[in-house]
Amino acid sequence: MSLSDQDNRPVGIFDSGMGGISVLGEAIQQMPNESFVYYGDSANAPYGEKSTAQIIALSERVCEVLLAHDVKAIVIACNTATSAAASHLRKKFTQIPILGMEPALKPAVQDFPKGTIVVMATEVTLREKKFAELMLKTASKAKVIKLPCPSLVRMVERSVVYGPEAEKELKACYDNIDLSSIDGVVLGCTHFLFLRKALKGLLGEGVHIYDGNGGTINNLKAILLQKGQLAQPNHQGSFILKSSKDEAYNQQMLDLLRIYEEVAL
Numbered sequence: 001m002s003l004s005d006q007d008n009r010p011v012g013i014f015d016s017g018m019g020g021i022s023v024l025g026e027a028i029q030q031m032p033n034e035s036f037v038y039y040g041d042s043a044n045a046p047y048g049e050k051s052t053a054q055i056i057a058l059s060e061r062v063c064e065v066l067l068a069h070d071v072k073a074i075v076i077a078c079n080t081a082t083s084a085a086a087s088h089l090r091k092k093f094t095q096i097p098i099l100g101m102e103p104a105l106k107p108a109v110q111d112f113p114k115g116t117i118v119v120m121a122t123e124v125t126l127r128e129k130k131f132a133e134l135m136l137k138t139a140s141k142a143k144v145i146k147l148p149c150p151s152l153v154r155m156v157e158r159s160v161v162y163g164p165e166a167e168k169e170l171k172a173c174y175d176n177i178d179l180s181s182i183d184g185v186v187l188g189c190t191h192f193l194f195l196r197k198a199l200k201g202l203l204g205e206g207v208h209i210y211d212g213n214g215g216t217i218n219n220l221k222a223i224l225l226q227k228g229q230l231a232q233p234n235h236q237g238s239f240i241l242k243s244s245k246d247e248a249y250n251q252q253m254l255d256l257l258r259i260y261e262e263v264a265l
């Protein structure tokens with residue numbers, strides 16, 4: 001690779017709020033030479049209770065903010081915005097790659113072709129065509145339980161990711177599900193990554209938990225490599241956190257990033 005094949009400009013990452021901080025955490029781990037600009041559209045969170053048209057308009061505005069930072073690629077660190085807006089954003093902003101996320105149903109079904117798999121995601125993700133197509137593609141004898149948990153998104157937005165309140169809210173979400181029947185859980189919303197530890201506490205260590213963060217960042221790496229746009233190997237990676245709320249919220253995002261490895265891995 002020649003130097004002209006390298007690009008130290010930042011990668012933009014966004015979510016409706018806190019959730020995408022888990023994707024940023026993965027990106028920082030996997031791509032230490034890259035710089036990132038993270039945007040949490042917290043003033044408009046949660047996206048998962050909005051119409052498709054609203055999510056498209058909000059996501060478009062966020063992409064414009066990120067493009068003003070001269071980003072070389074954008075990662076939609078939000079399953080909801082990916083389902084509702086990714087194809088629109090790719091048509092609108094053709095100048096850079098725009099990567100999305102997908103609930104990690106495929107690996108879960110591979111591991112448990114006849115098992116019971118819970119997909120925790122927003123109403124929007126579960127109702128959009130993209131998820132129906134994913135279900136068809138991964139069609140198997142597995143029993144897939146769709147579990148929308150809007151209260152959990154709101155809770156993580158307040159940075160509550162462990163302790164009695166988190167445990168109580170998680171338990172309430174699983175109220176109508178026989179816990180002993182569950183083989184795997186797909187975290188189809190980036191906010192829920194921060195509840196992985198609490199979820200293990202509820203379901204036990206034996207239940208497999210899947211997420212799409214690793215796969216998304218692998219894709220990002222592969223695309224930047226293919227385009228000759230990875231940062232130089234001696235480039236010191238960095239990140240900045242921005243939001244549509246205030247400094248206190250930005251500090252909250254930083255605090256969550258600091259405990260990412262502890263609670264989300």
Ligand code: DGL
Binds near residue numbers: 046078080081
């Ligand atoms: N973190 C987002 C996702 O991955 C959605 C949360 C929301 O805003 O409802 O779907």
